Amino acid sequence: MRRRAEQDWQAGAAAMLAAWPEPAALLDRQGRLLAINEAGRALLAVALPTRPGDDIRAWFPLAEQPGFLAAIAHGSGRMPLTMSPPLAAPRVTEVVLQPLEQNALLLRLGAEAPQGREERLALLGRMAGGVAHDFNNLLAIVMGASAAAAAAADAMERGRELTAIDAAAERGAALVRQLLAFSRQQVLAPRILPLNDAVAAIGTLLPRLLGTAITLELALEEPGRLVLADPTQLDQVIINLVANARDAIQGSGKGGLIRLATGRRVVLGADSEDGLPPGRYASIIVEDDGPGIPPALMAKIFEPFFTTRIDQGGTGLGLATVQGIIAQSGGHILAESPPGGGTRFTILLPRQEMQAAEAPQARPPAAPATILLAEDEPALLRLASQALGLGGHTVLSAADGYTAIEMIEAGARPELLVSDVSMPGMDGVALARAARAICPGLPVLLLSGYAAAALGVDMAAEGWHFLAKPCHGEALREAVAAALAKPG
Structure with a gap:
């Protein structure tokens, strides 16, 4: 139980750090680096230590390190420090240390002055209000159209309402893509x-x-x-x-x-x-x-x-x-x-460089296979299972990563693992690694609303496949066919 609690906390902390808009890192109580987000790596030069376990005192000049160490010993603090060379433009940065669970610290680099934070929060509030307004409108369309579809007298009328629901979902996905784009986590199809x-x-x-x-x-x-x-x-x-x-x-x-x-x-x-x-x-x-x-x-x-x-x-x-x-x-x-x-x-x-044009070739449907599907959202688990079933596959459904591993440990031998990445407790990445430890060479298809590059995993090196969410059933079946045809 303790190990699972630690895994849950680490997954939550990693998600928080990845979403943090300013440069930030997780430290232990000795000042060693546990993790750092992309904004933090962008702030630091490649010559500065950014690997887990590195002592980050090297980020600051010797004269300023005692104050930083005192703040770590205290468990919190706010102070201006000069970032060390070889930064292209060394500058004084406000450093904030905040205590977290599991005896860890959150280090924020370049925190804004109170006035700047208030202005940002005001703008963020306006943006959140606008996004909430747009999403509420889309949800109203979905709710109204679904009620109308349920009461429709004929198939044509029901089809019109289903089309309205699909269009609202596409608009919602487009709104999310805009929010992800400015954080460089947009799912691109280059x-x-x-x-x-x-x-x-x-x-x-x-x-x-x-x-x-x-x-x-x-x-x-x-x-x-x-x-x-x-x-x-x-x-x-x-x-x-x-x-x-x-x-x-x-x-x-x-x-x-x-x-x-x-x-x-x-x-x-x-x-x-x-x-x-x-x-x-x-x-x-x-x-x-x-x-x-x-x-x-x-x-x-x-x-x-x-x-x-x-x-x-x-x-x-x-x-x-x-x-x-x-x-x-x-x-x-x-x-x-x-x-x-x-x-x-x-x-x-x-x-x-110029490449010879290749005629697109339609991928043949995948032969029926046994697929282990892990998804913590019940409605998505049901819909994905139905979509895969339409492709002739046998689907073993798991509501989380732990359940999926328990199924494998109990003797299930799927031919493909399909998993959402963001799940509480054991996420899709941890599940894929644990599943392959039991079933070496198991093909893996990960699903996420974030770009693959934003997940902090080298998909090609792991030999995993990736599909961006949201996706239609046909796209899911095509991705499954690709993963089964080319395991990785």
């Missing part, structure tokens, strides 16, 4: 794209967004380049930047010009002016002749929840979402606003 074709396609739709007073100029550099990106999310990035340019021009009370262009850039050294890593990039440029962005605001425009349009309903998620999508795609975004006015955003995506 593929090789001709950049000029992608930009030209969305360019035909943008005039409807701009109105008659604003001119859109499209400039596509030839020859075109290839990039690896999710086409839907790339459209979202461009639309967001063009909409911001439109709002800036309209705020000036006159018409204007927005230029959407493609190009290229080669960065030869890591010491480039913009701090870009070396590489060959394809670029998308969105620039306008509006009033520009004041220098005092330029450093804040990509911060989540920062907005200058609170009264107009701004949440501060737009540019943070854009940056999250671009970063998750392996790219970079630069912003410029010269003193004379106007703003330019440059998106840089790694260029891809």
